[in-house]
Amino acid sequence: MAKINETHDPALTSWVLSANDGRTDFPIQNLPFAVFRRQGTQEAWRGGVAIGDQIVDMAAALQAGIFEGDALPAAQAAAEPTLNHLMALGAGKVSHLRKALSKALRAGSKDEAAIKAGLVPQSQAEYALPASIGDYTDFYTSIHHATNIGKQFRPDNPLLPNYKWVPIGYHGRSSSIGISGQSFKRPRGQLKSPDADAPQVKPCARLDIELEMGIFVGQGNELGESVPIEQAESHIFGLVLFNDWSARDIQAWEYQPLGPFLSKSFASTISPWIVTMEALAPFRTSFAHPADDPQPLPYLSGAANSAEGGLDIQLEALIETSQMRNAKAAPARLTLTNYRHAYWTAGQLVTHHTVNGCNLQPGDLLGTGTLSGPTLDQACALIELTSGGKNPVQLSNGESRTWLEDGDTVILRGWCEKPGTVRIGFGECVGTVLPSA
Numbered sequence: 001m002a003k004i005n006e007t008h009d010p011a012l013t014s015w016v017l018s019a020n021d022g023r024t025d026f027p028i029q030n031l032p033f034a035v036f037r038r039q040g041t042q043e044a045w046r047g048g049v050a051i052g053d054q055i056v057d058m059a060a061a062l063q064a065g066i067f068e069g070d071a072l073p074a075a076q077a078a079a080e081p082t083l084n085h086l087m088a089l090g091a092g093k094v095s096h097l098r099k100a101l102s103k104a105l106r107a108g109s110k111d112e113a114a115i116k117a118g119l120v121p122q123s124q125a126e127y128a129l130p131a132s133i134g135d136y137t138d139f140y141t142s143i144h145h146a147t148n149i150g151k152q153f154r155p156d157n158p159l160l161p162n163y164k165w166v167p168i169g170y171h172g173r174s175s176s177i178g179i180s181g182q183s184f185k186r187p188r189g190q191l192k193s194p195d196a197d198a199p200q201v202k203p204c205a206r207l208d209i210e211l212e213m214g215i216f217v218g219q220g221n222e223l224g225e226s227v228p229i230e231q232a233e234s235h236i237f238g239l240v241l242f243n244d245w246s247a248r249d250i251q252a253w254e255y256q257p258l259g260p261f262l263s264k265s266f267a268s269t270i271s272p273w274i275v276t277m278e279a280l281a282p283f284r285t286s287f288a289h290p291a292d293d294p295q296p297l298p299y300l301s302g303a304a305n306s307a308e309g310g311l312d313i314q315l316e317a318l319i320e321t322s323q324m325r326n327a328k329a330a331p332a333r334l335t336l337t338n339y340r341h342a343y344w345t346a347g348q349l350v351t352h353h354t355v356n357g358c359n360l361q362p363g364d365l366l367g368t369g370t371l372s373g374p375t376l377d378q379a380c381a382l383i384e385l386t387s388g389g390k391n392p393v394q395l396s397n398g399e400s401r402t403w404l405e406d407g408d409t410v411i412l413r414g415w416c417e418k419p420g421t422v423r424i425g426f427g428e429c430v431g432t433v434l435p436s437a
């Protein structure tokens, strides 16, 4: 697991002054990666690094000759139009680049003038998917979400017997994963109400969010090889916010016996900035299953995973309805939770995914599953917040929602705060529902 080093020093400040205000998601201790270009141009997509309200254009910084030695291979890969090659280099080489960026962006750096010439304000940027995502797997790592959903179908036996032994997941569709800012049409599909004889094809009437984190795979593993738990984190490049939009009525009719299909593959949205595991090092937490639960099998157990496998990341979902937008009112919070409540760690997901020899590849995306916390106000999907559609959520402007309506925008945010550290964040993951075609 990545260790705390000089790049995490809370005393560090940047010559980019907006990075030093203590509120930004992107202080010099964060340094996340994205793929961007200036809005409204046909410029080439290239990698960038967030600092305050600016972006270090990695292609420009490379041209300026900022990087050398150990940092050069990763700097070259970080300037490409996708970050798959950077991810493939592995955490060690990416760490050399992080150290070089930290030095170049520090107050008093000799590189200030050279980098400043290539800075792009985030307000003038647009983003692309940061990697070509070959495969996408979605897990189900919140026991609270699994229990809340299970109760709606099986009140007496909400959790299926495998849940506490196996990190449950399914293979999703990567082609429909989009970047923050995307709008998508309300999906259509087969819907069948319980009292109807036959399904009908109609627009989804129970459109929902799922607040998750997305885990970008870094270095891959060969087909036939498994990744031991002790090495799992070295195969993770970093994390993004992830909204796994879900059509609950399509899902209810289609999911048995093979699981979700068209209820999930119409759109999923990720945030543009990938926060590396190294940046998250100060925010690790211990991990344990409750003492009365089955303990993870040996291949999912490790000293480091127990000591610091968890992550203390605050997560928030907000909704901005058309009415709020027209009134210029602030979005309303739907939920606030924390990633540390997850029943399986990110490392355990990698190790379990490869226990059969499945080959993960750089740029693959793992969804954590809906990250609902232990109480109802920490639930991360409307199906939980409304108890299956029975109790609408009251919004701050007097509106209510049972399910998403056309024109609704959902905003996910995530951040880490801890005494003795500098706050870091993930930016935003934003998506908007358009009317069905």
Ligand code: MN
Pocket (backbone or CB within 6 Å): 138, 210, 212, 244, 367, 369, 370
């Ligand atoms: Mn999901």
